[in-house]
Amino acid sequence: MATTVNFPELLRSDLIAKFGGDQFKFLTTPVGDQVIETPKAASHALLQYLKEYAGFDFLMDVCGVDFPNRAKRFDVVYHLFNSKDFSRVRVKTQVAEDETIGTATNIWVGADWFEREAYDMFGIVFEGHPNLRKILTHHQFVGHPLRKDYEADAQQHCDSVMQIHFNNTPEQRGDLLDSRFVPINIGPSHPAMHGTLRVMAELDGETVVRANCEIGYLHRCFEKMAETHPYNQVIPYTDRLNYCSAPMNNVGYCKAVERLLGVDIPPRAQAMRVLLCELSRVIDHIIAVGTGGVDLGALTAFFHLFTYREKVYSLFEKLCGARLTVSMTRVGGMAQDAPEGWFDDVLAFCDEMSEGIDQISKMLLDNKIFIKRTQGVCPISQEDAIAWGYTGPLLRATGLAQDLRKTNPYYGYENYDFDVPVGTNGDIYDRYCVRIEEMRQSIRIIRQVCKNMPGGDYTIRDKGIVLPEKKDVYGNIEGLMNHFMLIIKGLRPPAGEVYDATEAANGELGFYLISDGSANPYRLKVRPPCFAIYQSFPTVVRGAMLADAIATVASMNVIAGELDR
Incomplete structure (x- = not known):
């Protein structure tokens, strides 16, 4: 409790x-x-x-x-x-x-x-806000979608594109363009913008004079949908927040609900969640490092790293049948136990991944071209990073060793031997150094978890929280009735509220949950790490070269699914 x-x-x-x-x-x-x-x-x-x-x-x-x-x-x-x-x-x-x-x-x-x-x-x-305008809904949208009187299925389509515009501040001049400079759209069709980000810029030659971000291209109504669905049915929606490391979102959400319920999950379930989170951290960093190399012209690193990403997806598939969006956790523990031999497969992957990390470090971090394109480019100071709300690898790249697994440990992280890598300059190079070293540390944690996996059950057996196993549903009347009542009545945490955070791949992933005692969350607010980080982009790239702005987006590892929730 x-x-x-x-x-x-x-x-x-x-x-x-x-x-x-x-x-x-x-x-x-x-x-x-x-x-x-x-x-x-x-x-x-x-x-x-x-x-x-x-x-x-x-x-x-x-x-x-x-x-x-x-x-x-x-x-x-x-x-x-x-x-x-x-x-x-x-x-x-x-x-x-x-x-x-x-x-x-x-x-x-x-x-x-x-x-x-x-x-x-x-x-x-x-x-007094210097630029209070819409950010997630489009410019033709009428109303405020998270108000309780706005219907969840009410859709409003946009049939026009906003012209290039900037913040309504004296130094930014809003929608007024300067004839001395060249206005340009970077994305959403630009490959580096993933089809979901639009950066508007004014260029003096190849130098960024000012920039502005437009988001909202992938607004999936996560928080609104959470209000209209039972607690366990919200889990698949969390997968799509950061789809590059889906299990971490499952874990963060379930952990918040369990804390509101006042329950502790079994040691085996905790260890399995740690294992899944660290595997997810590895593949998330693989995507950040690999695609960052692509945006700088290093295509080989991308193909090489994605081989290891596929190996992790195969481990997920063997565990639960899904690869990308997995929904493996449940409120109270895990959906099922690991199959026989699965932990041995994970250890075998760790051996392969360790060699892969060394190889990619030589291919990128020791590459003269990569060093010149990233070292000293678009740095951010520790003071500015804190002011913007940076967390995760980008904050640690400035030299601050803040990691919730150390500062506010959960699921037994305090018992695992691992280090928190930090940089010194907060530049693009340090961001990649931190991520690559974090992959090594995740492998250290994974090995410890696999070799010391607790026995016992993979979930709690509270009839008001966890569905009975299929054999009980089909095999006895008590199991059938327990299943029926939980489905009909729903999981019902006591009225109250909680904010709970985990150390996701990009930083602090927080869930602010308010319960009114009903079967659905009254309010579920997600605090995604990308949102705070990406808002600083126009400031960070001001005065830099256009090519450096592309490299900066990649180093921020902006995931549109959690950015435009």
């Missing part, structure tokens, strides 16, 4: 001394999350204090929640992280439909896209 702790007394007393004792409500949820409820008027000053004096230097997420029957209809929710003591706090404030709330972009620059998302999805207006 989750351990209940009290709200940190030192932080509470500091805030009371600074702001007075009657403004805030300090709450600790049953699952241990720390929450501060604040009036709207004090929210900006509170956020600024938490960053500058309480050490909450990371703004991980900003989102809205709709309560249409309440006088103040919306909750605006901020999730903060302290990189010094690894603590978290959630700040919530209520906003009426006709009210505005001050922007946090002057505290964290990374609040930009998150506030635009809340504006687009809910209609929440952030006063």
Whole structure:
């Protein structure tokens, strides 16, 4: 069961001394999350204090929640992280439909896209935001799709393309083009943009004067669909967030639901999830490194690495029958146990993969052309990375060894021997160095898991959470009735909320889940790592060469499925 702790007394007393004792409500949820409820008027000053004096230097997420029957209809929710003591706090404030709330972009620059998302999805207006316009829905879209009164099956088609435009800030000049420079579209048809990203730029020769990103080409309504489906039926939707490492999304979502339920999954299920996550990290990094090489003209590395990716997909297929989008986890554990000999197959793959990593390191990292194209190109400082909300390999490339598997370990990661690779310059070269070394560390973890796989069951056997096995459904009346009741009634976590995060391949993958006690989530907000990272792209590439901008997109490993959810 989750351990209940009290709200940190030192932080509470500091805030009371600074702001007075009657403004805030300090709450600790049953699952241990720390929450501060604040009036709207004090929210900006509170956020600024938490960053500058309480050490909450990371703004991980900003989102809205709709309560249409309440006088103040919306909750605006901020999730903060302290990189010094690894603590978290959630700040919530209520906003009426006709009210505005001050922007946090002057505290964290990374609040930009998150506030635009809340504006687009809910209609929440952030006063003072420098560029508050739609971000996920198209320019002809009417309404706000994550409001409860917007029907999930209501579709609105777009029949025109927006002209090249930039942010509505004084230095960006919005839609006004400068005749001295050449406007250009990079994508969505450009191969480096995966068919789902559009970058608009102005060029002075081959130098990027300014740029702007347009996303929303692959908006799959994940969060809206989660509100209309039972908890276990949401799992296949998580596969499509980052389809390059699908099991990690399954695990992150199920872990959040289980934490809200207050259940611990068996040791064998934990170990199997670690194993799947690390295999997924390897193939995700394979895609990042391989396609990054392609975008720089190194096609051989791509074909060589994808051989190993296919080997992992064959392991997934042997385990569950699926390869790309697998849906292997269930709330309470795993869908099934591993077949006989599967862990030996995984160990054999580790031997092959270790040789492959050494080979690819020589082909790319030791290649003079690759070094010249990436070393010192489009670097980002550690301070700027934190301000934008970078997590994962891109943050570690700046020298900050932040990894949730170490700072906030789960599923026994604290018992495994592995290192957290870091870079020094935060440039494209360091990003690839970190990813390649992380592949080596994942192989270390996988070997330890396989050699020390716990016995016992692969799932809990709670009749209100987990479906009985098929042999029981077909073999006895009790199993049949248990199956029937769980399908009809649905999994029902207690009313409450939780934010839970895992270290996915690209960084922190967080799920903010609100339950009203029904069979469907009331609100499920996903915090994908790509979203925070990609918003910095126009700033990072400003002043760089066009070819370097292409290399930067590849090094960010932007996955449209989680970006445009």
